[in-house]
Amino acid sequence: MLITVALFQTGPVLRALLPAELFEQGGVAAITPAFLVVWLLLWLWLRFKERRPFASIGFREPSRAGFRVARGAGIALAQLAVYLVVGLATGSLVFATTASGELVHTQALGWVFVALVAFAVQSGAEEIVARGYLVQVWYPKTGVLGALIVSAVYFTVGHSFSEEFSLLPIIDMTLYSVVAVFWVLAEGGLWGLIAYHATWNWAQGSLFGISVSGQEPPNSLFVVNVTSGADPVLSGGDYGAEGSLVDIVVLLVLAACAAWAWRRATAARSLSPHSASPHPAEAP
Numbered sequence: 001m002l003i004t005v006a007l008f009q010t011g012p013v014l015r016a017l018l019p020a021e022l023f024e025q026g027g028v029a030a031i032t033p034a035f036l037v038v039w040l041l042l043w044l045w046l047r048f049k050e051r052r053p054f055a056s057i058g059f060r061e062p063s064r065a066g067f068r069v070a071r072g073a074g075i076a077l078a079q080l081a082v083y084l085v086v087g088l089a090t091g092s093l094v095f096a097t098t099a100s101g102e103l104v105h106t107q108a109l110g111w112v113f114v115a116l117v118a119f120a121v122q123s124g125a126e127e128i129v130a131r132g133y134l135v136q137v138w139y140p141k142t143g144v145l146g147a148l149i150v151s152a153v154y155f156t157v158g159h160s161f162s163e164e165f166s167l168l169p170i171i172d173m174t175l176y177s178v179v180a181v182f183w184v185l186a187e188g189g190l191w192g193l194i195a196y197h198a199t200w201n202w203a204q205g206s207l208f209g210i211s212v213s214g215q216e217p218p219n220s221l222f223v224v225n226v227t228s229g230a231d232p233v234l235s236g237g238d239y240g241a242e243g244s245l246v247d248i249v250v251l252l253v254l255a256a257c258a259a260w261a262w263r264r265a266t267a268a269r270s271l272s273p274h275s276a277s278p279h280p281a282e283a284p
Helices: 002-008 010-017 020-030 032-049 062-090 106-158 167-187 191-207 245-271
Strands: 093-096 223-226
Touching (some): 032 106, 062 093, 106 167, 106 191, 167 191, 167 245
16 A cells, blocks of 8 residues: 555655756646656556556546536635635735736736646646545545545645645645545545646636745736735745635635535435445445
């Protein structure tokens, strides 16, 4: 198991080891190949070691994918909107304008679409391991508590390489892992969660120019800056929204909602096993 996890940490480790200038110049698109390796490694592992289809990791029921993707993306945008509204209202954040006084940086428009694909690859790579494979392995053995602990440790360690990593980001990443595990257990798949994760990263970095886990985006449609003297507890400082108390509060709400959804889905499956989505841990 440790060897497997180490292999699937290829993307995050390479991201940490590659020169910072590479990310600064090309953003997440520059390191997308590293995360594609994670997709390939997991496919090879499932195909030749466990001899099961890749879809079993959490991509069954494609007929429901559209709704789940839209819902996940919508939740991410709403979550970021709370952070922006609170930051702007308290003076912690401010929109920067171009040299001509415009809010929209039109030269970044093409980059926005490229970044969306790149973030989907990056976020998906993290989720197919942290909430796909690891939940399938640990949930049947240890129940939800064990799945939560393993998933949270894996995910938090993978985001700990930034110099700006501190207590609030640790809490934020842990709460996100709680949301994510309950989400996939309730939904029975990864469609919605990957859309949520990818949209969150993309909207932060490529739409609003906010640091994503301590990484400054090279281009964005808008630029939101932390004001001089702003309290990093509210703004997140150089780490971005994921280091903000505002985001932590939102994640607490989402965690409660996700846990409720999981309990409801579990009760529904116990009454009628065919009435709800299959459990993600029920891989053949």
